[in-house]
Amino acid sequence: MSDYKTLWESLGMDLEKHDKLCALLPGFYEEVYLSQEKRPQGMNYFNLVVSAIHGLRPQELVNHKTQGEKVVGTFCVFVPDELIFAADAIGVGLCGGSQFWVPDGEKVLPKNICPLIKSFMGAKISKTCPFFQSCDLLIGETTCDGKKKAWEILKDYADVHVIHLPQMKSEKEFSLFIKELEILKEKLEEITGNKITEDALKSSIELINNKRRALKRLYDLRKQNPVPISGKDALLISQISFYDDPARFTQKVNEICGELEDRVKNGEGVFPSSSKRIMITGTPMAIPNWKLHHIIESLNAAVVVEETCTGTRYFENEVKIKGESMNELINSIAERYFKINCACFTPNKDRIHDIIRLAKEYKVDGVIYYNLQFCQTYAIEYYNVKKALEKEGIPNLLIETDYSESDTEQLRTRIEAFIEML
Secondary structure (H helix, E strand, O other), X not given: OHHHHHHHHHOOOOXXXXXHHHHHHHHHHHHHHHOOXXXXXXXXXXXXXXXXXXXXXXXXXXXXXXXXXXXXXXOOOOOOHHHHHHOOOEEEEOOOOOHHHHHHHOOOOOOOOOHHHHHHHHHHHOOOOHHHHHOOEEEEEOOOHHHHHHHHHHOOOOOEEEEOOOOOOOHHHHHHHHHHHHHHHHHHHHHHOOOOOHHHHHHHHHHHHHHHHHHHHHHHHOOOOOOOOOHHHHHHHHHHOOOOOHHHHHHHHHHHHHHHHHHHHOOOOOOOOOOOEEEEEEOOOOOOOOHHHHHHHHOOOEEEEEEOOOOHHXXXXXXXXXXXXXXXXXXXXXXXXXXXXXXXXXXXXXXXXXXXXXXHHOOOOEEEEEEEOOOHHHHHHHHHHHHHHHHOOOOEEEEEEOOOOOXXXXXXXXXXXXXXXX
16 A cells, blocks of 8 residues: 555654554455455455555545545444535544554553544544544544543544434434534534535435445345355445445445345355354444454354444434425434434333344344443343343353454354354
């Protein structure tokens, strides 16, 4: 990626430290992804994206900015891309998934909070992520206490706007959420200088809905047995969806889905039909957090679905337009996002219903509950999820880990025993 040195310099990045980061990814990616057999040809596009992950898309963002337009970074699936793109800005997902950034994050944050928060904080303050460096605005949200306080520190390094998210699913909280989206609309209009019109918002809604449809098409194909694509490849596609150009991404996902549909017709799969089918539920997995999927699938089990923010929560439910006025359009957006069943809600019975529903739809043999260390909301919620799974007779295993490789063999032993038990 040396061709992008001029780009990185223009973004004020720490080139020496960034070179160390870039040196880690190729070997890791080859081990996890390129070593797979029977990969779909359509994965070549996503290989290209990863091979120039800090070059191709960041260059597009900078080109966008040279035309006087803005780039907006987000950290959560509750932030509506529809409003960002309607303001003629580009939205990019920024959650950190690398252990490389954690030490820098710990310079300003306590060690005993979730690695995702420490990672994205480290990515920004170390000036080693071109996506962060490209952003004119960062949009935070109040999903957990760790993030709520982290935004206060991040404001020392960037322009941050925080959305207050509902904590209970009630009419009162829904009304407050609508107000938050109206405030966000005003903020986006302020930084872009563009008025969000009804037509622009409807066009943006369709753009993002198309992306959701493509991802749903991909996930529906994973219901087949034998499964036509590995869980690792499906996870990678989902991760890339957060920052790639939405229209291009939708096209590429639909192309690979066509290839996978041919595989299904021919009874072709990447794992034998006798392989155990695993569902992962819990905290999100940002690039390059591929550890759990890699361990599971190296044991010849297939990850067939993720009930996570980098899984079904991201694309399930479209925005259904109800009316033509701005108020009606924002209300439609709020209705869709209010259906996301994050562990930040209390009570959160709908997420448990989702887990049971997906386990049955994808015909899974077992569920692995994935929790990043110090993520209290998901850790506590495991108690009720476990009870519900046991009531349905669905085996489950709790895995709590971070981004390091230090526990890989321990996890492999536990997961192998779990799969053998199935």
